[in-house]
Amino acid sequence: SQKIEQNSEALNIQEGKTATLTCNYTNYSPAYLQWYRQDPGRGPVFLLLIRENEKEKRKERLKVTFDTTLKQSLFHITASQPADSATYLCALLSSYNTDKLIFGTGTRLQVFP
Amino acid sequence: DTAVSQTPKYLVTQMGNDKSIKCEQNLGHDTMYWYKQDSKKFLKIMFSYNNKELIINETVPNRFSPKSPDKAHLNLHINSLELGDSAVYFCASTPGGLAGAIYEQYFGPGTRLTVT
Numbered sequence: 001s002q003k004i005e006q007n008s009e010a011l012n013i014q015e016g017k018t019a020t021l022t023c024n025y026t027n028y029s030p031a032y033l034q035w036y037r038q039d040p041g042r043g044p045v046f047l048l049l050i051r052e053n054e055k056e057k058r059k060e061r062l063k064v065t066f067d068t069t070l071k072q073s074l075f076h077i078t079a080s081q082p083a084d085s086a087t088y089l090c091a092l093l094s095s096y097n098t099d100k101l102i103f104g105t106g107t108r109l110q111v112f113p
Numbered sequence: 114d115t116a117v118s119q120t121p122k123y124l125v126t127q128m129g130n131d132k133s134i135k136c137e138q139n140l141g142h143d144t145m146y147w148y149k150q151d152s153k154k155f156l157k158i159m160f161s162y163n164n165k166e167l168i169i170n171e172t173v174p175n176r177f178s179p180k181s182p183d184k185a186h187l188n189l190h191i192n193s194l195e196l197g198d199s200a201v202y203f204c205a206s207t208p209g210g211l212a213g214a215i216y217e218q219y220f221g222p223g224t225r226l227t228v229t
């Protein structure tokens with residue numbers, strides 16, 4: 001069956017460190033992968049998009065990698081800050097169905113001062 | 114200016130009632146969506162519309178009926194509400210056409226529906 005898995009446990013890190021979040025997928029042929037941030041009581045906010053033929057994408061302190069061999073995307077936040085504390089969702093667009101995004105369950109990140 | 118807005122923010126109602134949630138986007142996008150986020154934070158697509166036409170209906174019970182009077186609005190009407198309908202419902206929009214999902218999605222603030 002098709003699955004998109006993110007660490008269900010919260011990730012706790014100290015301010016200034018690099019946070020690395022994982023998104024693994026099975027039985028998908030993704031064309032695109034997107035990352036979103038969701039704060040409590042709010043809707044998800046788009047962060048980055050990476051295509052299947054791209055290895056890496058950067059935006060300020062954020063970096064996303066996409067390894068179609070490992071079937072995995074990693075999301076990095078460098079020099080993390082308490083304001084980065086939120087739930088981060090990965091979302092995949094299958095190359096066989098470009099009508100909809102399939103979301104993972106998200107990983108909650110807590111950055112401590 | 115709110116890009117994607119939803120009303121109401123909170124909705125508490127009893128089983129068996131009928132309720133509606135409204136969504137409006139002022140981004141000029143062609144495609145709009147309804148998502149349901151359950152208590153485990155899993156975000157699942159329900160419907161999508163492109164220029165007022167239904168594109169996706171994800172095996173949602175027919176008690177749920179979306180309506181798009183124009184491409185800036187997508188409403189969700191729910192009949193005979195059940196306890197399992199309790200969730201947060203998000204509206205979203207993207208600028209693309211039929212393959213709108215390749216673009217980033219802009220989400221509304223959500224409507225927390227509680228059925229008692």
